[in-house]
Amino acid sequence: MSIQNNVVGPVAAQGVSDPYGSLRNFEILKKLGNGHFSVVFSARNRFNKVCVALKKVELSQMADAKAIEDCKREISLLQQLNHPNVIKYISHFVEDNDLYIVLELASAGDLAQMIKHFTKSNKRLTEKTIWKFFSQICSGLEHMHSKRIMHRDIKPANIFVSAEGIVRLGDLGLGRFLGSETTSAYSMVGTPYYMSPERIRQQNDHGYDFRSDIWSLGCILYEMAALRSPFFGENLNLMLLRQKIEALDYTPLPAHIFSHELRHLIARCLVLDPDQRPYINEVNTVAQAMFARFVEQANANNNNTPTPSSRSDLACGSVTPVNNR
Structure with missing residues (x-):
């Protein structure tokens, strides 16, 4: 059998009249x-x-x-x-x-490019914007998990943004379908900075499940706030990165800038024991509620006479560095 037939054979072929x-x-x-x-x-x-x-x-x-x-x-x-x-x-x-x-096509690029732009501009995403993006990411992932599909490579470069500001999960080449009789996957794929501890371990007899994606979500939520991965470090090899992840060696976000709910959700996702992490429906519920709260606050501010402080609260703020350890 040819390579072409091997790839296309099991998948419904496109008709000759297909414009694509x-x-x-x-x-x-x-x-x-x-x-x-x-x-x-x-x-x-x-x-x-x-x-x-x-x-x-x-x-x-x-x-x-x-x-x-x-x-x-x-x-x-x-x-x-x-x-x-x-x-x-x-x-x-x-x-x-x-x-x-x-x-x-998501014509506005990806989240990695956006984070890079904000870093160069010495600006940060407002928490309202963070929840706007994160709630959409969670909504897409909840749909995937409802279909018994893990993403396995959630990272900023695989989160795309349309010209209308719609956020979409993409690049499912590493996705894995888990049937109802299957609970764990075993292969080590993905991007190390966003990889859960149960996946990055070289010896892992228990495999990993959907809550490995939840760890990656925690990394994404942290990075949108801090503009860098929680486990980023200079000159880290895979062994040192694994040690950093397994030690939960990341600097907490500053409480005077970010809400308790945001910081608490990150902490709940970045838990070493996958059984202690929430499922996607719970994470999505928090994300949707928090975005709705910030929209409501913004609407209330818009109904009042604008002041310099209220304008500043809705705009991009200056970056407050999260100290590297």
Whole structure:
């Protein structure tokens, strides 16, 4: 069986009338990023003028069956998901021994770029903005978990923002479907700074489950506030990073800037024992309630005569550094 058939065979093939079913139907605009076997472009469809993200996967570079299975799994996972806070799958096709996955385009970039911009500008995200983004991330992840799908690589670079300010989880190439009879996964994949202790351990006979994603959420919530990963350190190798994570060696956020609820939720997510972490529905409930509270406060301020302090409270504030240890 050819590589092409091996990838596309188990997945419903696209019809010949599909406007997204061939590379010639697209105008490539620019390169957005690349992975080990893949590169992502922004592209415009020549028929309907819709701009999309076009992920090109070089099948010929995949010498082992596992990489092929990863491709098939990503398409299968994408087809199962339908949520405003998850990048939408549109189509896929194989051409010249390359797999192309057509995805919804989040044109405003990703959370990593946004954090980098705020860091360079010496500004911080207001807590209202943090909850606005985080509540959408949680909503998308709750949909994934309801479908028994772990993300396994939640990080700022995989959280995309549309021009309308809609936040979407993307890059599900490392996602893992867990059937109702399956409770744990075992492979070590993901980005180390956001990896849960049960995943980063080299010897872990118990595997990990959906609450590994909750740890990553805690890291994301912290980073949006502090503008750096809680476990960031200069010149850390994997062993030192693992020690730092297992020691919960991170500096708490300043209480005079961030709410008790934000700091408490981070602490609840960054717990070594996964059984002690909340499930996504509980995290999402807190996130939605906190965003609603800040919206209500903003509306109340707008109904009053603006003062310098109230204007400042709604704008981006100056960064208060979180001391490195």
